[in-house]
Amino acid sequence: MTAIQLHYSHHLRRSTTQPRSRPPPPRRSHHIIISSAKSQPHCHHHNLSSRTLRAAVIGGGPAGSSAAEALAAGGIETFLIERNPSGSKPCGGAIPLCMLDEFSIPLSLVDRKVTRVNIVSPSNLTVDFSKTLGSQEFIAMLRREVLDSYLRSRAQSHGAQLISGLFTDLEIPTSSSAPYVVHYNIDGSKRSLHADVVIGADGAHSKVAKAISAGSYDYALAIQERIKLPDEKMRRYENLAEMYVGSDISPDFYGWVFPKCDHVAVGTGTARARGQIRRVYNSGIRERVRERISGGRVIKVEAHPIPAHPRPRRVRGRVALVGDSAGYVTKCAGEGIYFAAKSGRMCGEGVVRASRCGTRMIDEGDLRREYLERWDGEYRMMFRFLDGLERVFYGSDEGWEALVEMCGDEYVQRMSFESYLYKRMVRGDWWSDVKMMWRTLGSLVRARMIGREIDKLNGLGRKLVM
Structure with a gap:
């Protein structure tokens, strides 16, 4: 969760929601509704009379594991290829409250329950962004190595076969019914696997995406240090997450201090100046929190x-991309775990529906209809709105000052957490929206005045040094 998400969802006007004080619905397993023959468009699919559909999922993170679980539970022969099942993947580790219920994540996997969130502006204005959190609400912080292992094991329990190997290449078939050939290595030994459907969940630099010519894309580079703090300083971060913005932190992202099980993660990211992230911006976030992490020991550096x-292009032929491979990370917020798991599950369930539990071949039209159109219908506007937020507030200290000031508004906080914690489209109050618009304009004006004063002080400091 980042404060930068603000209250995107009430602009979408999709539906009203229950108050946040209402307890979450009981846990339930997900169900896959198989479309009837009449609802299917006319096509030339053939039934698989002597076997079931075979799927290969590349990447064993939340996206791949959730896809593999849905496929295997739906009766499809499923192979999950993960290069390093015992490894830990770099990640902030925050997930929304609704994910615990929706994906049946046990509380034992949660390292920290964040109930306090501070946002710090370029001028060091600190805003408590957690004033509207309910007594039973929190942001779950966990380690990816723990979550990923759990989700993979659950996929295996439904019948998915885990292959500990490095995916290397994908051969594209020349006919609509011929199989894809998935190439991978196990301890230097070359192997191959034939599959009717391939789901790419192998990260931002996806080899599956490259194999299907999914198109160019831009990306940010994030770096974080896991730091073991002295006990007295770790107590500060027992339930506190901090986010920092400013040109000293990143030209287009934010910095963070997130609590982990027995340490904190301190990091930042940038898309515009990736070559300077270690020397300039990682040093910037460390300088901002110097007193709070002094005496700490770096136990791991991740990028x-x-x-x-x-x-x-996220679907081509019988290949679909999910999670980071598809680019499903919210702009300016960097949230990706929930959307990875959600897209993986939606894609897996779509394949099950289209193939009628693995009894018929599918094609690109099936993947577009059952997965891509459903995903875009639910989330495309949200991603576009967050892209717009970045354009307005990111890139200058003045914009960040205005953003942090806005985050102190309880209406903004209430709408933000309603959207983030429960991933549901909420309806805002029109008069509150109007007032917030005027407050936003006022914040931008005041922030520009503050920015000019900061520039004057910086200029004076440079003259004194000279």
Whole structure:
């Protein structure tokens, strides 16, 4: 969760919601509704009389594991290829509250329940962004190595076969019914697998995306250090997450201090100046939090790419991209775990529906109808809105000052957490929206005045140094 998401969803006007005080619905398993023959468009699919549909899922993170679980539970022969099942993937580790219920994530996997969120502006204005959180609400913080292992094991329990190997290449068939050939290595030994359907969940630099010519895309590079703090300083971050913005942190992203199980993750990211992230911007976030992490010991340094937008092509033939491979990370917020798992599940369920539980061949039209159109219908406007937020507020200290000031508004906080924690489209109050618009304009004006004063002070400081 980042404050930068603000209250995007009430602009979509999709539906009203229950108050946040209402307890979440009981846990339930997901169901796949198989379309009737009459609802299917005319096509030339053939039934698979002597076997079931075979699917290969590349990548064993939340996207791939959720896809594999849905496929295997739906009766499809499923292979899940993950290069390093025991490894840890770099990630902030925040997930929304609704994901615990929707994906049946046990609370034992949660390292920290964040109930306090501070946002710090370029001028060090600190805003408490958690004033409207309910007594039972929190942001779940966990480690990817723990979550990924759990989701993979659950996919295996439904029948998915895990292959610990490095995916290397994908051969594209020349006919609509011929199989794809998936090439991978196990301990240097070359192997191959034939599959009717391939789901690419192999990250931002996806080899599957490259194999199907999914198109160019931009990405941010994030770097974070896991730091073991002295006990007295770790107590500050028992349930606190901090986010920092400013040109010293990143020209187009934010910095963070997120609590983990027994340490904190301190990091930042940028798409515009990736070559300077370690020397300039990582040093910037460390300088901002110097007193709070002094005496700490760096136990791990991690770096990873973050997609900046969805790929131009996410389905081609019988290949679909999900998660980071498809570019499903929210602009300016960097949230990706929930959308990875959600897209993986939606894609897997779409294949099950289109193939009638693995009894018939599918084609590109099936994947577009059952997966891509459903995904875009639910989330495309949200991603576009967040892209617009970045254009307005990111890129200058003045914009960030205005953004942080806005985040102190309880209406903004209430709408933001309603959207983030429960991933549901909420309806805003029109008069509150009008007032917020005027407050936003006022914040931008005041922020530009503050920015000019900061520039004057910086200029004076440079003269004194000279």
